[in-house]
Amino acid sequence: MGSWFWAPEYAQAREVCTRLAGLVYLLGFAAAVHQFRPLAGEHGLTPAPRFLRAVGFRRSPSLFHLHYSDRAFGAVAWTGVLLGLAAVLGVVAALPLWAWMLVWLVLWALYLSIVNIGQVWYGFGWESLLLEAGFLVIFLGPAHTAPPAPVLWLLCWLLFRVEFGAGLIKLRGDSCWRDLTALHHHHETQPMPGPLSRFFHRLPGPLHKAEVLANHGTQLVVPFALFAPQPIADVAAVLVVLTQCWLLLSGNFAWLNLVTIALACSAMDDRLLRFPAPEMRDSPLWHQVLVLALAAGMLVIARHPVRNMLGRHQVMNRSFNRLHLGGTYGAFGSVTRTRYEVVVEGTPDRSGESGWREYEFPGKPGDPRRRPPQVAPYHLRLGWLLWFVAISPGYGRGWMPALLRGLLRGDRGIRRLLRHDPFPDEPPVLVRARLYRYRFADRAERRAGRWWSREPAGDLLPPMSAADLPG
Structure with a gap:
């Protein structure tokens, strides 16, 4: 040569x-x-x-x-x-x-x-x-x-x-x-x-x-x-x-x-x-x-x-072959204006009227008093997918029921993906998924120890027992 x-x-x-x-x-x-x-x-x-x-x-x-x-x-x-x-x-x-x-x-x-x-x-x-x-x-x-x-x-x-x-x-x-x-x-x-x-x-x-x-x-x-x-x-x-x-x-x-x-x-x-x-x-x-x-x-x-x-209809992150070679890339072609988060909760109360406790995930926002962690360059896949679910619940159609079912069983593998399990001894009898609107805390809220301010934005999934979930 x-x-x-x-x-x-x-x-x-x-x-x-x-x-x-x-x-x-x-x-x-x-x-x-x-x-x-x-x-x-x-x-x-x-x-x-x-x-x-x-x-x-x-x-x-x-x-x-x-x-x-x-x-x-x-x-x-x-x-x-x-x-x-x-x-x-x-x-x-x-x-x-x-x-x-x-x-x-x-x-x-x-x-x-x-x-x-x-x-x-x-x-x-x-x-x-x-x-x-x-x-x-x-x-x-x-x-x-x-x-x-x-x-x-x-x-x-x-x-x-x-x-x-x-x-x-x-x-x-x-x-x-x-x-x-x-x-x-x-x-x-x-x-x-x-x-x-x-x-x-x-x-x-x-x-x-x-x-x-x-x-x-x-x-x-x-x-x-x-x-x-x-x-x-x-x-x-x-x-x-x-x-x-x-x-x-x-x-x-x-x-x-x-x-x-x-x-x-x-x-x-x-x-x-x-x-x-x-x-x-x-x-x-x-x-x-x-x-x-x-x-x-x-x-x-x-x-x-x-x-x-x-082309006029450009797509992001597309592989044109199964070997993932010669692909196209890109990110954030659209930017969301409001932050919503999925908050998963469980309760030991069979009536579902009290005792709801939150599950914490390692990377995604949850507890408003918790500072957002440095995760990258590691990749927390479940946290990313939950962000997509908060934007469009259809993203979780194939796996959210299985996630809730695993929490109801106290599945060891699922628990390893959590930052905090509020039911360390016995799993809950009911779980639910709620949506909250999050925004960064203002100065006064930050002085009070908060990193986030949040307010309820509705239910994503109502209270469910193991019998209510498919599969």
Whole structure:
């Protein structure tokens, strides 16, 4: 291959990018260890075995079509945790090229197997983003080989789609992005606010408008500069990283920001990322052929996201194939103006007239006196889905009855997903789900110890016993 194929000046970029990718895999598999089985395991809210019986391998490629059990799932998830940790620590970077590719291929295949049977719990854009980024990392090569430029270009192309797609969907979607008022609401109504979200929400209106303008610039203009000569590409990558850090501070968006930062680092050359790199050599011909085949294949499927971005009816976070490659991304094409929360309660009183106690979930707002926690880059799937249910109850039609049934049984798996179970000794006899309108506390309320102010907004589900629930 000619000198154009190699990019030794991006060796440090590859090192940072791959270690961050390993960290995100580690987080993804760790979340699966803790959450998947109560959500989608054999006795979960949406059981994976039932899903596997209903769909074939072609519709949902997964190793679990060979066999699923909670024990087998645990082995897969813990394998992913260990391999992700090895990537973070740099152990994988010291392996021979073939072993490097095998480890990253196994990580990708195992996580793909989980995502494709995860159903509604894995329907988030950052799942596909991790899979696509992780697939490209397979071909980057270990530390003792020169980074192949085509793979770095593909990583930048992925970052371009993430940023530019998100910018377009905002302009085409909600009018508040066009009149610069989106952040008058977003910090308060986002899915899972963080410790500083109230501070960001209370910033002056003109500063909110400046934030929106900066967001438009970063997502609609800066991505084109990623393909410019250095040092322009370095500047563009730094602007993306700074924006993502701002988002990390202002809310909890799982590992979306971390993956985006990893992709941005792939555009930074050694003038920005300066630390010692081992002596490198060109990779063998078979690897070069694989890289060119990868580039050709990604070029072919690029027509789908390009057509989506240029089309009049752009969609967000859509995968055009079951391998989650060449997808389209974006977020918050619409911004909710009012925050509603689902509050689940139980009572030991069979009449349902008294004794109602609230269940607390780890990340979502509940107790008005509790400060919003820092969750990201970890992902609390049940809390996110409950935010969607508060917007439209139809999101919970397939699993809310099972959640309430699990609480009535005192199911151990469901209880592990809670922050606080008000019935530690004996489960309740009735449960219900209520809607509350939440807003950030004003100064006087904050001085009284509250982070939120809330008022009832109606019943989502009336009091129910186990006999009232289907299934």
